[in-house]
Amino acid sequence: MIMNLNLKEITNRMQKFKSVKGFKDILPEDQFYWDFVRNKFISIVKSYGFERIDLPILENSGLFVKSVGSGTDMVDKEMFSFETLGKKKVSLRPEGTAGTVRSYIEHGMLNRRKPVKLFYLGPMFRYDRPQAGRYRQFHQFGLEIFGESSPVIDAQLIFLCKQLFSEIGIETDIHINSIGCQDCRKEYIGQLKNYLKKNRKNLCPDCQSRYLKNTLRVLDCKEKGCQEIVSEAPQIIDYLCDDCNKHFVKVLEYLGDAETAYQLNPLIVRGLDYYNRTVFEIFPKGNEKRQSALGAGGRYDDLVRNLGGSQEEETPAIGVALGMKRIINILKKKEDSGIITSRTSDIFVAQLGERARKKVFSLFERLRRLGFDVAEDISKTSLKQQLEEANNLKVKFALIIGQKEILDKTILIRDMESGSQEIIPEDKVEKVLIKRLKSIKKV
Ligand SMILES: [Zn+2]
Ligand SMILES: [Zn+2]
Numbered sequence: 159m160i161m162n163l164n165l166k167e168i169t170n171r172m173q174k175f176k177s178v179k180g181f182k183d184i185l186p187e188d189q190f191y192w193d194f195v196r197n198k199f200i201s202i203v204k205s206y207g208f209e210r211i212d213l214p215i216l217e218n219s220g221l222f223v224k225s226v227g228s229g230t231d232m233v234d235k236e237m238f239s240f241e242t243l244g245k246k247k248v249s250l251r252p253e254g255t256a257g258t259v260r261s262y263i264e265h266g267m268l269n270r271r272k273p274v275k276l277f278y279l280g281p282m283f284r285y286d287r288p289q290a291g292r293y294r295q296f297h298q299f300g301l302e303i304f305g306e307s308s309p310v311i312d313a314q315l316i317f318l319c320k321q322l323f324s325e326i327g328i329e330t331d332i333h334i335n336s337i338g339c340q341d342c343r344k345e346y347i348g349q350l351k352n353y354l355k356k357n358r359k360n361l362c363p364d365c366q367s368r369y370l371k372n373t374l375r376v377l378d379c380k381e382k383g384c385q386e387i388v389s390e391a392p393q394i395i396d397y398l399c400d401d402c403n404k405h406f407v408k409v410l411e412y413l414g415d416a417e418t419a420y421q422l423n424p425l426i427v428r429g430l431d432y433y434n435r436t437v438f439e440i441f442p443k444g445n446e447k448r449q450s451a452l453g454a455g456g457r458y459d460d461l462v463r464n465l466g467g468s469q470e471e472e473t474p475a476i477g478v479a480l481g482m483k484r485i486i487n488i489l490k491k492k493e494d495s496g497i498i499t500s501r502t503s504d505i506f507v508a509q510l511g512e513r514a515r516k517k518v519f520s521l522f523e524r525l526r527r528l529g530f531d532v533a534e535d536i537s538k539t540s541l542k543q544q545l546e547e548a549n550n551l552k553v554k555f556a557l558i559i560g561q562k563e564i565l566d567k568t569i570l571i572r573d574m575e576s577g578s579q580e581i582i583p584e585d586k587v588e589k590v591l592i593k594r595l596k597s598i599k600k601v
Pocket of ligand 1: 340342400
């Protein structure tokens with residue numbers, strides 16, 4: 159009995175936990191890339207008037223069923239859903255638009271000055287097959303614009319996406335299409351069904367069932383056989399009603415005027431129910447494989463109303479979501495990304511002896527508060543080890559305090575590049591540092 163207990167205890171201690179399949183840590187060395195992309199994106203979209211919104215990760219499951227739509231893979235097969243102790247059905251958010259719309263309605267943003275421009279960033283969850291670069295928890299940066307139906311907004315959003323990528327050093331191709339409105343889409347789907355009927359036997363098993371329930375989805379099937387069939391299919395663009403056609407032509411005109419290159423792609427339909435009119439996807443330049451899309455978006459003019467927003471007033475809207483991980487993977491492969499991927503500092507404070515250590519303890523804090531970019535390695539006793547760390551951090555100057563400096567109320571300042579040293583009075587340290595750093599930055 160005692161033996162058994164011990165064995166159990168030992169196995170317990172030996173058990174090593176690993177992250178759940180499809181869920182990944184973002185380690186410190188990767189945070190340089192994440193910070194870089196996040197900071198750039200946030201600063202650019204803010205200058206375009208977007209305001210940040212943080213939404214809960216958990217929502218009522220019904221929100222996604224009603225917006226993204228039952229019949230889509232995302233809702234039928236990929237949601238992390240469970241019942242709370244209070245018997246409520248909830249889901250980890252599989253995407254960001256539905257929650258943003260829910261919040262827009264819940265907080266009466268209808269009454270704000272239009273357009274209401276929001277951005278969000280954070281993790282989304284889909285029970286997907288975790289293939290290369292695809293995780294069950296993944297991160298998106300998203301933009302949503304409410305209350306404007308003008309095609310100039312579509313063009314501006316697409317233009318902005320292009321800028322976001324170009325300013326982090328990634329060139330992109332934008333693929334764009336219009337999927338019309340409820341009215342014109344109906345006729346098109348009829349025509350598409352007719353066409354697919356003739357080729358039905360050659361469609362993949364998924365598309366055999368999509369063909370009836372979700373006909374448009376056949377257009378963006380990844381299977382080769384299906385892609386061949388749809389390449390000859392009728393195109394929605396030929397079926398747009400007058401209003402949808404005018405809208406789309408205007409979007410393209412604005413893009414042309416802004417010298418934003420785009421590619422018309424009749425196969426882009428987006429998999430979710432809520433889209434209408436303009437839809438687009440963003441690819442790394444020269445790589446148009448579906449799996450490599452960096453982001454996608456489109457109009458969803460009816461969603462606010464469908465989710466219980468104002469029934470009297472229309473709330474046209476458009477949004478886009480960008481996949482952070484793929485963006486970061488591209489930057490990590492680039493040799494000239496210009497991203498600093500290790501910690502650096504201007505100044506290092508080093509000490510030798512217990513009294514000096516106490517002094518450096520407060521000197522570090524004083525310099526930090528004055529706004530200097532300063533580093534330390536205060537637990538070390540060896541000066542050599544401390545200076546090694548100073549080298550790692552590529553600091554310009556090391557400030558060294560030993561027994562002698564304590565007695566003299568001085569500090570030894572060492573130029574780490576030239577190796578030259580100078581003894582300065584303790585109370586002049588701030589002035590000397592400012593002067594020396596200034597002269598370096600001028601060169
Ligand atoms: Zn239409
Ligand atoms: Zn297929």
